[in-house]
């Protein structure tokens with residue numbers, strides 16, 4: 337047997353998956369977002385330039401191809417959306433768009449962590465006001481509460497300020513880390529040199545204890561940044577969004593500044609974030625746009641959202657399956673007639689299937705039952721001759737013989 341690639345999965349029942357996408361689509365469209373799609377293959381350079389060379393995604397997790405690794409399977413969709421904005425010369429801002437699809441990261445697979453996973457990616461490009469962030473976060477919060485009936489999650493937010501604010505914070509952090517070098521783990525020592533802010537993601541309890549007293553970015557904000565940070569919290573309060581300020585939330589990608597946030601749920605175990613995002617004011621210029629286009633965006637991890645929805649799916653208004661009719665020709669001589677009946681039922685928008693194998697009636701009835709059919713339509717030589725059919729209600733077991741011309745009316 338040839339097995340699927342590690343960290344990928346076969347999705348054999350898409351009911352909940354499609355429901356999640358449909359509901360999100362409806363919700364976002366009501367906020368005036370439009371759906372787009374970008375390629376799965378992108379130039380590797382796009383992610384190097386946007387996410388940053390030192391990030392885990394670019395330095396360890398990329399699936400690349402081409403002679404010089406110049407093409408890759410996209411690991412996320414923000415850089416792609418930004419590229420599409422620049423390449424297609426979009427003039428009207430904010431450009432409010434969403435897309436969904438597979439992303440690829442070479443990570444160690446575990447619950448909620450795959451190598452091919454799906455995201456719903458949402459971006460508002462050219463949206464400088466911090467009030468936009470409050471609206472964006474409220475939009476997500478109401479998606480999770482109203483459409484998906486989620487209860488046990490928390491929203492973590494932090495404010496990373498401007499590049500200047502971060503520079504000051506980084507200096508203070510480096511001084512702190514140098515002072516405590518003897519107490520920090522090997523990974524943190526490496527990160528100190530390469531991607532300092534990421535020390536806050538360390539899982540080591542001793543490091544975490546130490547970092548409680550480390551300099552926090554929000555203490556190094558300029559007056560203007562501080563005002564924006566206050567304003568954001570005020571507006572979230574006005575909109576009745578419950579949040580937790582998480583000083584160590586830095587997010588793993590380099591393009592963020594100012595607002596960052598994550599929706600987390602303990603029900604997910606170690607991989608607790610099912611939605612994460614933030615503001616990126618300098619990305620558009622960094623990948624070749626003429627000017628900066630201050631923007632905000634997020635991605636929902638579909639697999640993790642589905643882990644949360646699965647246990648409460650009975651409370652969700654999942655689409656009902658259409659009632660199924662199964663046509664059962666008793667012998668192969670009735671197959672042509674069965675095909676004609678199928679055709680007529682389909683033309684009248686009736687969901688139906690036909691059992692064309694030459695097994696016994698008993699086995700065909702058993703199959704019809706397993707298929708969850710509402711109606712069985714049985715035609716043998718006698719019915720064929722008399723232009724009739726036996727219509728059996730599979731729910732209450734009642735059956736009657738009726739003219740074939742009355743089948744549509746009866747089933748409808």
Ligand code: HAM
Nearest residue numbers: 412414448449450453609610611612613633634635637
């Ligand atoms: P991210 O935090 O890397 O952000 O991913 C967003 C979400 O995708 C995560 O919270 C998680 O639910 C899901 N996810 C990430 N990696 C995996 C994985 N290996 N397996 C399963 N699920 C995963 C971004 O991707 C940014 N582009 C979000 C964004 C959009 N920021 C601004 N705009």
